[in-house]
Amino acid sequence: MPLIIDKHSPIPQYFQLQTWLLEQIEQGVIKPNDKIPTEEELAQKTGLARATTRQAIQNLVNMGYLVRKRRLGTFVIDRDANNNRQTIVGILVPDIRSGYAPELARGAGDEAANNKHSIIVCSTDDSFIKADFHTNRLIEHCVGGVIFVPTAAPDEKNHLLLERFTRRNIPVVLADRAISDVEVDFVTTDNFQGAYELTKYLILKGHKKIAILVSTLFTTEKQRLEGYKQALSDYGIPLEPSLVFAKPEPYLEKAYLEYVRAILTHKDKFTAIFAGHDRIAYLFYSVANQMGISIPDDVSIVGYDDLAYTNSYSVTLTTMSQPIYAMGEESMKLIMSRIRGNVSGSRKIVLKSSLVERSSVLPRN
Template structure:
């Protein structure tokens, strides 16, 4: 029998479930007419009002369409049985640095699970990141990949918390925020910088300038790797050839730093730039000052950006993979697979080009 009168489950609900099963099993197919109310009354022994309640509910749910004078019909298996997943990506600027590569990695991985990616550029400003965060929340995204801005840690935390309040999983990409237990994908910045510094030292360089922004976790780690490598090789750390800029990269400012460093009397032989952009600035300034390259000055960068005509020795960061891993993390959060927060640290490797010369 279809209806169990002794069951505590409401009879309209039993009928409703039965009808749904019939549709699901293809007994009533798409566009088919299901039995009339009267027939269902005969079939189940229920009152017509009860039958109607079951049918009405299924109609509201979109399983059925009722047509006056004609009957009740099974609707086309409707749109989107699985909810659309949208992931927000907040980068400093989609035009610069590694952002395009990160975006593409994230996009490709998202596409694999039929997810979509909303693009947000923060210009490294808290206020823009906050604006985007609000919009992402309004769009009820399923997760966010966030590259922290150049603002203070506490402001970056505010943004993360905004998402957390709405139970939206957040993955920090590349940079991290202190005192915040979060999923995080980055590269081995300390180790990478350590290896790169060692490489310079093995090439005979002792006076190695280090120029970086001290507000980003990544560059701070690189600086630590640099210092450790000096120490392990018995080279005295010299603060006078280190530039620690409190703020994000800025072409004009870093050009001045480059000029200052290159004009110093105690001649440096190599520059370790906090990232490739800085390396490029150094190269341009050095060239303008009449230094020949790499004969007069060896330069290494960090990131492996695509400078077509500048053959820069640098540390390649697997940015594309970072995008992939970020989306994977978001995905596992959405599916509630993991508990506790994960930090994924990807390996970077040295790309030896022609910007470093053995120091005699």
């Protein structure tokens, strides 16, 4: 990185010097609290007038990279120590109203509060466009980090969003859902294992014909489907394709209501249902009730998530309890460690889910 000023470049000479200095700082050649050469020294080295070197330095002072002290010289500011940084973390979830988003936001929010940080909550509706909009806002607000639940858009698109943060050195943690081929912190639960256990539970209760309704847009539900298949296979039950309802669409109550209705119309084909997540399970309850089908007497069902209201009703769902609050907490902890300067490679945290047995499954045979 030689310091050569091109007198004939169209780029102003003060700007060439300014850029060179900035590079030295950003690349750590000149470290925080280091003294940079005096105006006079720089003038001699570069062959510029002192006023010109001064202009370069002054600009960097205005930009917050340097402090000047009379008689002592000019020094690189330690931006970490002077914590000039923002203490806000952005959270991109599908919809703050639904699913596990509120619980995740609360876990993240509490952990943020522990570190005197606040959270900006953004609902993406699983749409790339909306996520992109919120990404602009978060960058404008100079957030110190982002917890990102990927959208339903293809990986490339989510990648794009991710890059907009990482390019600006804004740490990102993916929560719950993964994106392929990225080197970024990630907090999730073991959906394969969870689904495996749930399916095994159904099998051990004597169920052999188990229908499953999941979305295949997200890594989480894809893994649940895999866990389901593995369990069937391990217990010698052949996979019945007509019982696998894997929809390449995000969850929308209206659409899934129809799927549920269609599935329940052929309720004689299976004895148990694996719902992709609790909200789908609720749809089954609701439609079953309308159709005069009793859960669990006619059909058994398991869900996934253990949302807060799972147990508030007279009908209670056996489900895989995900530690969503903890997921929010852990995600925020990772962000905080990055904000504090941690530069280790990408970390992955897999939290344990646990089967909560209630009364939506009846033994068979």
